Amino acid sequence: MRVVIAGAGAVGCSIAAELLENGHDVLLIDRSPQAVSVARVPEAEWLLADACEIRTLDDAALERCQVVIAASGDDKVNLVVSLLAKTEYGVPRVVARVNDPENEWLFNDSWGVDVAVSTPRLMSALVEEAVSVGDLVRLLRFSQGEANLVELTLPEGAALVGTRVGEVDWPGDTALVTIIRGGRVLTPDPDDALAAGDELLFVAAQDREAQLEQLLSPRPGETGEAG
Template sequence: MKVAIAGAGAVGRSIARELLRNAHEVMLIERKPEHVEPDAIPGATWVHADACELSSLESTGLEQCDVVIAATGDDKANLVLSLLATTEFGVPRVVARVNDPRNEWLFDESWGVDVAVSTPRMLAALVEEAVTVGDLVRLMTLRKGANLVEVTLPDTTALAGKPVRKLELPRDVALVTILRGGRVIVPQPDDPLEGGDELLFVAAEEVEDELRRAVNR
């Protein structure tokens, strides 16, 4: 997979290293010439270009990329790049970094964003996930209005001992994983649920309230 990352700061470089370790082809796009350091990540292709200027991006071959990651420290730049990547270069998937949580509402399909990643929100969600039992915690927003959400079943749950197939889920919801102690369980219809289980769902935003009621009945 070919991935372009705009912004060669600490975040962009960390993402690049991880992708390279997983055998992906990585191009780093950086506006400031003093930050273009090919020796820092020799496995990546480094390009000096302004990710907000169409003429500058045209020289990068962005249309050949499978994924674009807008990882700069400027939300405006990340939005502009996301829109250009989608509308001008036809990139199939765009992931954008949200620096200021107050701007998160902008990072949607109207700006060409498939997945928005807000570090403050993710950290807050992880804290909630660690201490919240019985309530729905949104971990990440996925493309097209679907979210990755988590529920930890209380020890006294009425679902204890019942098979997964008895969990009456609303439409547009999928149970993808059960975390139980140190185990990761791919749920099967006859697998029994237990108090303390962490259930991870992919759910459409509009049915989250129904899902909350389903796991707390």
């Protein structure tokens, strides 16, 4: 897979190194001579240029890319790169870094963004995920289709404890992606029974999140004991 990364700061270089280790081809673009340091990621291609200019993106052959990552420290740059990548070059997957949480609402398909990654929001979500049981935690927002990656740890007393996955009437536009149980990652099987303490990861439409949380959380008067 060919990946172009706009922004060769610490974030961009770290992403590039990880992708190269996984066998992908990576081109890093930055307009700052100080940022363009081939020795930092010698296996990558480098381009000293402004990623917001069409000529630069032509030189980068964006039409041959499967993924563009807008990873600069400037939200305006990341939005422009995302829009050009999607509308001018038809890049299938555009991932954009959100630096200022107040700008997050802009990072959607109107600006060509498929996945927006907000570091402050992600760190907050990971803290919530570590301490929350029975509450739905949004981990990642996918701009296309208004879907999110969400997590909920199934609490004691939830009505679905002991219920088989295939027997649950899940909300529409919702998919159970994986079950994390006792350090193991399980691919959901219709015959798997849900257990208290299961960490459930879903891709769900935003307007289904409240319904999903209600389904999985304890219900008043239901504690798992016979009444």
